[in-house]
Amino acid sequence: MALVARVRALLLPGSRLRGATLGRAANGGGAGARRALSHRVLVEADPAAGVAVVKFRNPPVNSLSLEMLTELGICLEKLENDKTVRGIVLTADRPGIFSAGLDLTEMCGRNPAHYAEFWKAVQELWLRLYQSNMALGAAINGTCPAGGCLLSLTCDYRILADNPKYTIGLNETQLGIFAPFWFKDTMVNTIGHRATERALQLGLLFTPAEALQVGLVDQVVPEDQVQSTALSVMSQWLAIPDHARQLTKTMMRKATVDQLLKHREADIQNFVSFISRDSIQKVLQVYLQKLRKKNH
């Protein structure tokens, strides 16, 4: 059974994640807040506010493995279908690492079919987030490289914790790989062409002050205020009638989405052939070993 089907089967029947049947929270959130969890994603929904906080909890670094991408996609699908939810805040369950980006072990030492399945899942999550009818906010409470940065860029606004260790950016070139056109487009739509070209060629990871200056994030706030600020900004977005906000969002993003939809299969083939190259496999293995050596 394909992974998506396996994870769906795991989550759907009798699951505590069933969209309309999120359990009442034992603690936290406002009155009537509900909590649900899958293995790697925790959802805290506050129906009165119309907001759900989606927390990544894929230790050690919240990397976007195939399982994580799939569980996150299923959570988002359920929230999209939940009429009590109009806005979603993405954050990490534990501060320190928002997401280390795509899971490098999914791109190393596997076969072409696996690379294709993985890349399709990355595309699907991006499409779900970038086209979401919800208002989306990112409460970035940790470091946020590459795929982690991409997740935050799909949101309507970003709040970053004021900690110099929490850098953010599309650093792919530093690994010897590159950000595909739709990663690039998402960044261009946020900070403009010139700033994106510089950021991508140099694989820049911006400190909070730099990220704010270039417009990669909208606000930098003390670490303990990231989620509360994201929720309070959300109330501004939700004050706008949904249909007007959604039509505007679609208008702004449609051309970018259409580009990927048009070239989806070619993009998968490009990824598979690029990542399968011996030279690229070597570069990724060296990078992974360097990360692992730190700890052994």
Ligand SMILES: CCCCC/C=C/C(=O)SCCNC(=O)CCNC(=O)[C@H](O)C(C)(C)COP(=O)(O)OP(=O)(O)OC[C@H]1O[C@@H](n2cnc3c(N)ncnc32)[C@H](O)[C@@H]1OP(=O)(O)O
């Ligand atoms: C055409 C091709 C397009 C491809 C587009 C690619 C997009 C991507 O997202 S590529 C991934 C880019 N990500 C990074 O460069 C981040 C790498 N990680 C780090 O810099 C650090 O781990 C950290 C700053 C996120 C956290 O540092 P720290 O708290 O010190 O944790 P460790 O470095 O000790 O890591 C713990 C553990 O996790 C493993 N790991 C880290 N990142 C990843 C990852 N992205 N994928 C898989 N595994 C990862 C790391 O190897 C450690 O493993 P062990 O030593 O075995 O515990």
